[in-house]
Structure formats: structure tokens, C-alpha cells
Amino acid sequence: MAEGRITRGTTGVNRLRRIDRWIATLPVLRRTDDPLVVDLGYGASATTSLELSDRLKRVRPDVEVVGIEIDPDRVRLASLSARPGVSFRVGGFEVPLPSGRRATVIRALNVLRQYDESEVPAAWERMLARLQPGGILIEGTCNEIGRVCSWVNITADGPQSFTISLRLADLDKPSIVAERLPKALIHRNVEGERVYDYLQAIDRFWQVHAPLGVYGASQRWIATAESLRDAGWPIQGTKARWRLGELTVTWAAVAPA
Numbered sequence: 728m729a730e731g732r733i734t735r736g737t738t739g740v741n742r743l744r745r746i747d748r749w750i751a752t753l754p755v756l757r758r759t760d761d762p763l764v765v766d767l768g769y770g771a772s773a774t775t776s777l778e779l780s781d782r783l784k785r786v787r788p789d790v791e792v793v794g795i796e797i798d799p800d801r802v803r804l805a806s807l808s809a810r811p812g813v814s815f816r817v818g819g820f821e822v823p824l825p826s827g828r829r830a831t832v833i834r835a836l837n838v839l840r841q842y843d844e845s846e847v848p849a850a851w852e853r854m855l856a857r858l859q860p861g862g863i864l865i866e867g868t869c870n871e872i873g874r875v876c877s878w879v880n881i882t883a884d885g886p887q888s889f890t891i892s893l894r895l896a897d898l899d900k901p902s903i904v905a906e907r908l909p910k911a912l913i914h915r916n917v918e919g920e921r922v923y924d925y926l927q928a929i930d931r932f933w934q935v936h937a938p939l940g941v942y943g944a945s946q947r948w949i950a951t952a953e954s955l956r957d958a959g960w961p962i963q964g965t966k967a968r969w970r971l972g973e974l975t976v977t978w979a980a981v982a983p984a
Contacts, residue, residue: 729797729817729818729819729821729823730818730819730820730821730853731768731797731819731820731838731850732797732841732842733797733798734768734770734797734837734838734840734841735770735841736770736771736798736801737770737771737837737871738769738770738771738772738774738775739774739871739872739873740774740778741778741872741873742774742775742869742871742872742873743775743778743779743834743836743869743873744778744782744873745869745873745876745892745971745972745973746834746836746865746867746869746876746878746892747778747779747782747783748782748971749865749878749890749892749973750764750779750782750783750832750834750865751782751783751785751786753832753863755831755832755859755861755862755863756783756786756787756790756831756832757786757787759831759859759861761828761829761831761859762783762787762789762790762791762831763790763791763793763824763828763829763830763831763859764779764783764790764791764792764793764830764831764832764833764834765792765793765794765795765822765824765830765832765833765834765857766779766792766793766794766795766834767795767819767820767822767833767834767835767838767854768795768796768797768835768836768837768838769794769795769796769801769805769815770796770801770837771801771804772801772804772805772808773794773804773805773807773808773809773813773815775794775836776792776793776794776805776813776815777792777808777810777813779792779834780792780812780813784812789812790812791812791813791814792812792813792814793813793814793815793816793824793830794813794814794815794816795815795816795817795818795819795822795823796815796817796818797817797818797819798817799817802815802816802817820850820853820854821853821857822853822854822857824857829857829858829859829862830857830858830859830862831858831859831862831863832862832863832864832865833854833857833858833862833863833864833865834865835854835864835865835866836865836866836867836868836869836878837868837869838866839866839868839909839910840868840910842910844910844911844913844914847910847911851864851866851881854866855881855882855883858882858883860883861882862882862883863880863881863882864880864881864882865878865879865880865881866878866879866881866909867879867890867909868907868908868909868910869907870906870907874893874894875893875894875903875904875906875907876891876892876893876904876907877889877890877891877892877904877907877908877909877912878890878909879909879911879978880978885978886911886978886982887977887978888963888975888976888977888978889909889912889922889975889976889977889978889980889981890973890974890975890976891904891973891974892971892972892973892974893972894972895944895945895947895948895972896944898933898944898972900930900933901926901929901930901933901951901974902926902927902929902930904926905926908922911983912981912983915983915984919984920983920984921980921981921982921983921984922981922983925960925976925980925981928955928958928960929951929955929974932950932951932954932955932958933947933948933951935951935954936950936951936954945969945970945971945972948969948970948972948974949966949969949970951974952964952969952974955974955976960976960980961976961977961979961980962974962975962976963975963976963977
């Protein structure tokens, strides 16, 4: 029996492009012998699964994407768009895959928003059990047009990093991401919690570097990332990622207190 609850099914063209771009950089995808990627809870249409396949094929031409949805009607509709390398199945957190195969990456975006925070660890554990050795679960959320996103990278050893990805061109405050934090963090954005301090620090340095905006929003964001790192935040990545509006920090720096 499929494990989980039916989501609203909201989806759209390019909504998950920022996460797709992130997945394409994962070393495990490039080195695995079985590049199987799961789009869990893809929603009311096949759009995000098809886009994920297109983007990943640029770095791994033999990638296989399996879209999994708990609603049989959504699976029947999506299956009309199936093609070589992209298929659809009914399922939930148990991640049913053919022939006992395991996924290289499971992407679960906008799935856990409707759950209680207390339910998150069990859902993570269930999905992690369906990964290949070294595989990665990416769980998070984004707004309806994909311009405000955040996600957690999780392995068998637990959460590893937390990433936000924002459209910088008209960004007022980076803490706008607070309304799109993963379920494990969204109720922790209060004084006394690490993620609150982190978002406050990002806002502060974004404001400090406002004059750099004349050279472009990406230069202002890069300076913000460098200042955070200099202030002791364990920021990961390089300018190549930061200029995209991404910012990744070690999970321990934002984990619930």
C-alpha cells in the first residue's frame, strides 16, 4: 500500500529548475552504475519529471527518471507522456521500484509541507531506505514559480547540508525564504533557533553589501556569501554556485536546537 497523503498537486513549467540544476552537479549521479532518479510527488502533471530527465541527460545521457505519485489518476494521466527513460508509478514514501532497484537520487519537493514536523524523520528514513549506497534524498519546498526555494541534502548518515536558491534580480530580503523552508525548519524560524540566526545574518550582510548592487545582484550575493563565511558560518560552494542565487551551509549550522 502506498505510504503518504495526496498533495495539492500544484506544479508548473520550470518550477523545479533550480533543484534540477543542483541535482545535475551531484557526484553520485555521475559515478553510479545505475543512474535512477525518482521524482516523488510530482503532482497533477508529468511536467517536472520530464524536465528533470531533460536536464539530467545533459550530464548523464543514460539517466532514468521514475515519477511516483500516490494518486492513481495522476499516474494514469502522466503515463500518457511516458517516453524512453521516463516512467510513472503509483506509490509514496516506500518508493516502489521495479526489480528491487534502488534510486541514486530521490527528489521530494513540496511533499512534506502538509505533514507535521514530528512526521518528518520517519518519512526521511523510509525514503533513505530506498537509496543506493551513497545515494541522496533531496527534500524541500519552493514557491509556485520556482523563484524561492530551499532544500536539505540527506544521506544514510543524516542531513548534510541546507541550501537556499533565490532569484536575485528583484530580491528585497533573502529571508523571504522563511515561508518556503523545509518542514523540519519552517517552525524553527524563531529566536533561539539556529536557522533564525542564519537568516538574520544573511539579511544583514545582504543589506551591508547593497552598494555592490550597481555591479549586479550576483556580485552583491557573492559578497554576502563571503561575509557569512568570514563571520564563521560554514558556507559551502564557490562563486560559480553563489552567482546563481544559491547558498549552501552545513546542516549542523541550522539544525533545530
